[in-house]
Amino acid sequence: MATILELYRVDYWKYRAEGNANIVLQYIGPHSHLRNTVLRLRKANRLDDPGTELQGTNFGDDTMTKKDLTVESHFATEVIGLLLGQEFVEQLIAVALPPGFLPSLALAIEPSRPESRRQKGIDLAQSVGFLALDHTRFIKPSPGQSDVAVEIKPKWGFLTKSAFLRKDQDIKRRKCRFCMYQHQKIKTGQEGTLSKYCPIDLFSGTELLVQDAVDALVDTPQNNLRLFVDGIQKSVNRESMAQCLSAPSTSATTQLQEQQQKRKPQWMEGDDPLDYEEDDSGPVRLTDVLTKILIESPLLRRLGRLQQALDSLDVETVHQLYTYLIEHDAAHLPEPTVEEFLETAEAFMDRTDMNAMMTEDQDTFESHNAAGLGFEPEDLEELPEPLQLHFIREFLLSATLKDCSILITIQRDTATVGVATTANATLSRLEVDAGSEFHEACHRIKVKEEMFLYKIICIDLDPKKMTSVPMYLKKDRTIVNHYLATVGDHEAACGAN
Numbered sequence: 001m002a003t004i005l006e007l008y009r010v011d012y013w014k015y016r017a018e019g020n021a022n023i024v025l026q027y028i029g030p031h032s033h034l035r036n037t038v039l040r041l042r043k044a045n046r047l048d049d050p051g052t053e054l055q056g057t058n059f060g061d062d063t064m065t066k067k068d069l070t071v072e073s074h075f076a077t078e079v080i081g082l083l084l085g086q087e088f089v090e091q092l093i094a095v096a097l098p099p100g101f102l103p104s105l106a107l108a109i110e111p112s113r114p115e116s117r118r119q120k121g122i123d124l125a126q127s128v129g130f131l132a133l134d135h136t137r138f139i140k141p142s143p144g145q146s147d148v149a150v151e152i153k154p155k156w157g158f159l160t161k162s163a164f165l166r167k168d169q170d171i172k173r174r175k176c177r178f179c180m181y182q183h184q185k186i187k188t189g190q191e192g193t194l195s196k197y198c199p200i201d202l203f204s205g206t207e208l209l210v211q212d213a214v215d216a217l218v219d220t221p222q223n224n225l226r227l228f229v230d231g232i233q234k235s236v237n238r239e240s241m242a243q244c245l246s247a248p249s250t251s252a253t254t255q256l257q258e259q260q261q262k263r264k265p266q267w268m269e270g271d272d273p274l275d276y277e278e279d280d281s282g283p284v285r286l287t288d289v290l291t292k293i294l295i296e297s298p299l300l301r302r303l304g305r306l307q308q309a310l311d312s313l314d315v316e317t318v319h320q321l322y323t324y325l326i327e328h329d330a331a332h333l334p335e336p337t338v339e340e341f342l343e344t345a346e347a348f349m350d351r352t353d354m355n356a357m358m359t360e361d362q363d364t365f366e367s368h369n370a371a372g373l374g375f376e377p378e379d380l381e382e383l384p385e386p387l388q389l390h391f392i393r394e395f396l397l398s399a400t401l402k403d404c405s406i407l408i409t410i411q412r413d414t415a416t417v418g419v420a421t422t423a424n425a426t427l428s429r430l431e432v433d434a435g436s437e438f439h440e441a442c443h444r445i446k447v448k449e450e451m452f453l454y455k456i457i458c459i460d461l462d463p464k465k466m467t468s469v470p471m472y473l474k475k476d477r478t479i480v481n482h483y484l485a486t487v488g489d490h491e492a493a494c495g496a497n
Ligand SMILES: [Zn+2]
Pocket: 175, 176, 177, 178, 179, 180, 197, 198, 199, 200, 494, 495
């Protein structure tokens, strides 16, 4: 664990964002080796009197120990890293938090926090925090260029083909979870309008469908699309998405015009260049670049196939296994440890040919996936207990992958505009301490004759709980029943267009 003295000044940190479990602060101090970092701290329930809590170190019952915190960070790097590939998982550096630092920090950032999140605060009992790269920016700034980052929460990228599905759940083979859930969200007032986005299109790997899905996310972003320019969050709409890449540096504009001139047909020589247009020669839109990256990078395909392969049984069957185990030993169904999750992931990888999984067409992948289980629905109750546990854990790993986000960071690459090769990746490093460094892999991609740099990573990879299985089942049934009651089974299947 690193002790980095430059970290521990309250005025070096600015509130950035928070979720239910963690709060993220951005480094704004003078040290260049920390310039691009964020500090992630765990939250805990406040005691009744917030004033007392901010001055003391006494917290509610969900305070985690130092050991737990470190182990939890291993879940993403080791377990999900094994499944998705280490290069797609966020790197964390554990840093010691000296006594007295957190209470002052908590007081200082309190005014910046949204009211709705203040029922929890920084867990003052934690002695370990995590330093991470600010992935909305690149390690190396490029003068005159903006870093544009897009965070996509893609959700469930598959229609179940499980042989274990009940007859009355058959709609799940045709309509995706996201599209059905939209109707439930309207009913509860969580959303005002239906999203135009369908994950099946985004995960399809077909350029036109991916482009449609990205455009739909821009039109109805809900909480599935966020935009950052130079680390600052911007509202998402067609204008903001168009503008953030629309002001190339002078050299890039000149080169683009030169390229357009070069491609100009002979008969047009001498015409005003402004009158010359062809379908793919307009300014490159951010959505064009995103589409190309999502198709070129293996991450989205890997994510979608893992979600499906780890959820071969469907929640109905997983809940049945959960019930058998509870009936057998009601008092003892502990949450999986990181080691147990790792064993589950390793066993899954042993029975799975990842190369085939990544290259097979959808039908072949699904038939291999079903055959790989080695048992039929009628064998379920007879499965040995360790196997029953194993398949519940696989389902929980799938749940993590259904709930994560993909962060793509893009910058114009003026240094190599016009260079044909797109496959090379370069590694940048940021040494934060002797022996501790961050690295990021930057790829190059050519979109409509312009070159861009990008990095892509998966974030929000938290372990899911065994005790949530009954909740998952309840939610799934509510969504399906509401969809069937209000819409019925007559719409076109997702992905059928
Ligand atoms: Zn859908």
